[in-house]
Amino acid sequence: IIVIGSGLAGLTATIEAYQTAKKIYSGEIEKNHSFPKIYLIEKEKNIGGNSAKATSGINGALTKYQKELGIEDSLEQFSKDTLKSGGNLNVPSLVNTLVHDSKDAVEWLAQFDLILSAISQCGGHEIPRTHRQAPRADGKPSPVGWNIISGLRNYIQNDLKDHVEIMLNTRVQKILTSEDGSKVIGVQYETTNLETKETKQDTLAAKAVILASGGYAHDWTDTSLLRRFGEKSLENVPTTNGPFATGDGVKMGTAIGAALVNMDKVQIHPTGFIKLADPFNPTKFLAPEALRGYGGILLNSEGQRFVNELNTRDVVSEAIFKNCSNVVMKHYDAKQEKEIEKKVVRAWLIMNEEGAKAFDIGSINFYAKVGNIQIIDGIEKVSELTNIPVDTLKATFKKYNEDADKGSDEFGKTRFPVKFAEDNKFYVSAITPSIHYTMGGLAINSIGEILKPRKKVDVNILLNTPTTSDDQVDLKPVLALYGAGEVTGGVHGKNRLAGNSLLECAVFGRQAGRRAAESIL
Ligand SMILES: Cc1cc2nc3c(=O)[nH]c(=O)nc-3n(C[C@H](O)[C@H](O)[C@H](O)COP(=O)(O)OP(=O)(O)OC[C@H]3O[C@@H](n4cnc5c(N)ncnc54)[C@H](O)[C@@H]3O)c2cc1C
Incomplete structure (x- = not known):
């Protein structure tokens, strides 16, 4: 065999x-x-x-x-x-x-x-x-x-x-x-x-x-299945997958007559980490779904929530594309010896210590060590990192906590794993939708x-x-x-x-x- x-x-x-x-x-x-x-x-x-x-x-x-x-x-x-x-x-x-x-x-x-x-x-x-x-x-x-x-x-x-x-x-x-x-x-x-x-x-x-x-x-090879079957817009989307994910088996199978199903259905995961020290790398570490499962919330550049974070991946990804596109990020490229400026799709994923511990603090610390999560104390520091005014953040968290007490919000969220306080230890990351699964x-x-x-x-x-x-x-x-x-x-x-x-x-x-x-x- x-x-x-x-x-x-x-x-x-x-x-x-x-x-x-x-x-x-x-x-x-x-x-x-x-x-x-x-x-x-x-x-x-x-x-x-x-x-x-x-x-x-x-x-x-x-x-x-x-x-x-x-x-x-x-x-x-x-x-x-x-x-x-x-x-x-x-x-x-x-x-x-x-x-x-x-x-x-x-x-x-x-x-x-x-x-x-x-x-x-x-x-x-x-x-x-x-x-x-x-x-x-x-x-x-x-x-x-x-x-x-x-x-x-x-x-x-x-x-x-x-x-x-x-x-x-x-x-x-x-x-x-x-x-x-x-x-x-x-x-x-x-x-x-x-x-x-x-x-x-x-x-x-x-x-x-x-x-x-x-x-x-x-699969962006010469015989790319993404290019052949996927939507054109995928070309600019990063991926969470290893370079070996080139559909070899699909190609070998069809070469001997096997049938294919749903080839155009490509999953975009809403949350690939944007490493702030390397923001334009097309391969992303995945910010796992469970980060939101344990209470992570998503904010746009204006500090507003825009989706039920626990909705399915397609819905959350679409909401991020709609609410967080055209964010300009700058990065000094040592090779080219100049600052590069690019428009990216970016949202902020914010957790507190209660959620981080429930998820797996060991993994969270690992993400922090490699620069994918910033661990910071207090809401002012979150404001400094994200450029979202403190008052906006305060209002967003206050509203979120009220919704949690009520058990529902305007995005259809009915499960609120944690509530936020201004003096929390925060776990903040920039994220972007990434090709994740075919x-x-x-x-x-x-x-x-x-x-x-x-x-x-x-x-x-x-x-x-x-x-x-x-x-x-x-x-x-x-x-x-x-x-x-x-x-x-x-x-x-x-x-x-x-x-x-x-x-x-x-x-x-x-x-x-x-x-x-x-x-x-
Ligand atoms: C970052 C990330 C996080 C994920 N998290 C989850 C999760 O928590 N839960 C979940 O259910 N799913 C998750 N997924 C999806 C899931 O991990 C994968 O879809 C699934 O494990 C695929 O398993 P597989 O055995 O089919 O393929 P793979 O695990 O990708 O293994 C395929 C192997 O085949 C080899 N190969 C390919 N072509 C050839 C060839 N021609 N000759 C010899 N070898 C070849 C490749 O090198 C590779 O090692 C995640 C995916 C990613 C990328």
Whole structure:
């Protein structure tokens, strides 16, 4: 079995494929020479992809952690929230699997010492269900994506070393099919020796291939999927994604006839940090959704709120574009030895200590250390940093506290995690909307099989195959090809809910790994 990509989808698929095979052989592994070898291929030098960057958490409904905290959730509500955020452009059967398998997926992670018992309520969720580990007692950062990837990676490297070969610095270039094109039979790849820079091309045969190569939110290559499918206005928007997010899997999948879904749906996250010392860098650290979940508020340059901070990402992003565009920022560019002035989209994200502590003070201190958050005492200092008059800030906080007492405001906010005081310690950052996630991708079914049209069709039709209806009558599986994670499309519709991507990786990574192993044994 070949797994392409080592983010959460790839690691999960690898482990599940192994564990499924182990069950089938019921412990007779060592004796059985036909026990499958799994090749985990990663083009970067490190394991983890964008999954390692995740900071808000992974969703689950009806989990034991929710029960411990007395949170009452339901599969129906989770499903409703996901479909509402997706504008009903989601494939219903995929949402169904996502939601139903969510409890198992979150609890499955516990075997890797990942106890995700801290739960927050992120934008678009009616119930708190975004899970991560509790903040560490020693105050060190505890980023959820990094923790999850480390847990799974350690397990694979230590416990599965006889069964899984990890191939780093190895880019899969092509998926190979049988002569009649009916079945996937392996991959072509190129390995780079980082010291000599020499490259070597080769092929690897497999009975099943799992695509887990992530999305295209950093794809400005010559074959850019963002340029091809996204709106023109995206060209000036920064990204939170790593440079590896170039949609390789989507391109390789379509090259062998796989269908695509929702390719034009690109998620703009409302809050990428603008580092004040490097404001024009097109790659941004993400200011996680949970910062607002724990009480962060957004102000425009005039010191006014303009949106329910807990609304879905598309709504908050749109409000920022509308209310915070054309802000002029200046920065001395040491390379060019001159001051550069640019118009940017910028809002201020303001938290207080109560919210920062509830989120994870270790991570907050890390953001402050790298210059993404300024920690300052008292409202006067906030005024100095933001150039918003003190009286305006006072009025804004006063009104916010009154709305909190009332339980509602003019933007539809009904949950007010904290109230503000003038002498608070404030955590202030400049933020800007950033390309964050690509909802589109290869069409799959609920068991992670990648789909293609039943009849041979023109490539342009392929790219627009409507697969939002549940029956997917016109599609059939590409034999021996599975997919999970951001490389696939259809789960999230037009807008992904916070926490649903890690969940998708875990749920469909397990499905794909299980089916791949079952299919070959
Ligand atoms: C900053 C940030 C924060 C986020 N926070 C959250 C969160 O809190 N909760 C949540 O649910 N989601 C979050 N997301 C989204 C989520 O992390 C990702 O969408 C998801 O983890 C994608 O996982 P994946 O396994 O599909 O892809 P990735 O984790 O991106 O992994 C794909 C891997 O495939 C490799 N690859 C690509 N092409 C090839 C090739 N040709 N050959 C070999 N290898 C290849 C890449 O190098 C990469 O390592 C966040 C995303 C970002 C960027």
